[in-house]
Amino acid sequence: xxxxxxxxxxxxxxxxxxxxxxxxxxxSIGNFLLEYWAHIITIVLGVLVFIAISVPFLxxxxxxxxxxxxxxxxxxxxxxxxxxxxxxxxxxLGLCARNFSIYASMFLLSLAFVLSKKRLPxxxxxxxxxxxLPMAIDGTTQMFGxxxxxxxxxxxxxxxxxxxxxxxxxxxxxxxxLEAPAQAPAPGHPYRLVQQQVAMxxxxxxxxxxxxxxxxxxxxxxxxxxVLS
Numbered sequence: 001x002x003x004x005x006x007x008x009x010x011x012x013x014x015x016x017x018x019x020x021x022x023x024x025x026x027x028s029i030g031n032f033l034l035e036y037w038a039h040i041i042t043i044v045l046g047v048l049v050f051i052a053i054s055v056p057f058l059x060x061x062x063x064x065x066x067x068x069x070x071x072x073x074x075x076x077x078x079x080x081x082x083x084x085x086x087x088x089x090x091x092x093l094g095l096c097a098r099n100f101s102i103y104a105s106m107f108l109l110s111l112a113f114v115l116s117k118k119r120l121p122x123x124x125x126x127x128x129x130x131x132x133l134p135m136a137i138d139g140t141t142q143m144f145g146x147x148x149x150x151x152x153x154x155x156x157x158x159x160x161x162x163x164x165x166x167x168x169x170x171x172x173x174x175x176x177x178l179e180a181p182a183q184a185p186a187p188g189h190p191y192r193l194v195q196q197q198v199a200m201x202x203x204x205x206x207x208x209x210x211x212x213x214x215x216x217x218x219x220x221x222x223x224x225x226x227v228l229s
Contacts, residue, residue, distance in 0.1 A: 034177060038114050038170060045107035048077070052094030052103070059091040070094065077103075084154065097151050098135070101158030109166040122171030123164070131164030 033040075051070050058067035071094055074080065078099040086093045086100070093100060113120045135157035142149045 037177075038110065038118060038174070041170070042107065042110040042114050045103055045110055048074075049100070049104050049107050052100055053088075055094035056088035056091035060089040067091075084151075086151075096154070098139075098154040098158040101155045102162040105159045105162035106166045109163050110170060113166065113170045118170075118174045120167075120171055122175070123167050125168070128164050128168035131160045131167075135161040 052074060055067050055071050055074075058064070058070070071080070071092075074094045078095045080092070080094075081096055082092060084096040084098065086097055095103065138149050138153055138157045141147050
């Protein structure tokens with residue numbers, strides 16, 4: 001019976017290679033998320049709005065096998081009350097008027113944030129709170145039966161709420177990412193963000209104490225050269 005001996009050195013090299021491959025994989029994912037996190041949020045919001053708009057058109061063309069599952073899937077993010085919803089071609093939109101205004105405004109402003117290369121300035125927290133208050137008042141008073149809201153109030157308050165959330169959150173997230181302390185990169189696998197931060201750092205002059213220490217050394221060398229001459 002022939003037994004195969006395993007070289008411990010080869011086993012260690014193989015395990016180390018697998019470890020480095022896993023590190024490179026997760027590093028690439030981290031770099032991708034750091035660079036394209038705003039794009040991902042924009043795409044998710046855009047898909048949600050697109051599905052809500054496509055539902056009535058699919059139903060109009062008799063594609064209920066597609067429209068109904070999409071409509072029921074949107075129920076996880078919206079109550080879809082018929083009296084609070086818009087209708088297109090005689091069919092209910094996938095989201096109610098308020099939620100459609102929220103997600104549509106969030107999508108449009110996040111798209112503007114991406115197209116501006118993340119340069120859109122943020123708003124202070126108290127402005128964000130003020131932009132949320134109209135929807136909170138409108139929704140609360142309607143929920144307790146004090147009054148009945150209208151479609152244009154739902155659209156206005158929902159738009160203010162969506163714009164306020166994106167306008168406050170995305171610039172704040174971008175600022176937090178830029179101001180995050182640089183972590184020490186793994187040997188041979190530096191993070192792209194750390195490289196960019198190091199490249200942007202200006203060259204610092206020598207400390208004064210080092211300059212003072214160099215002066216006696218230079219004077220001693222000059223004295224030795226004068227003696228030899």
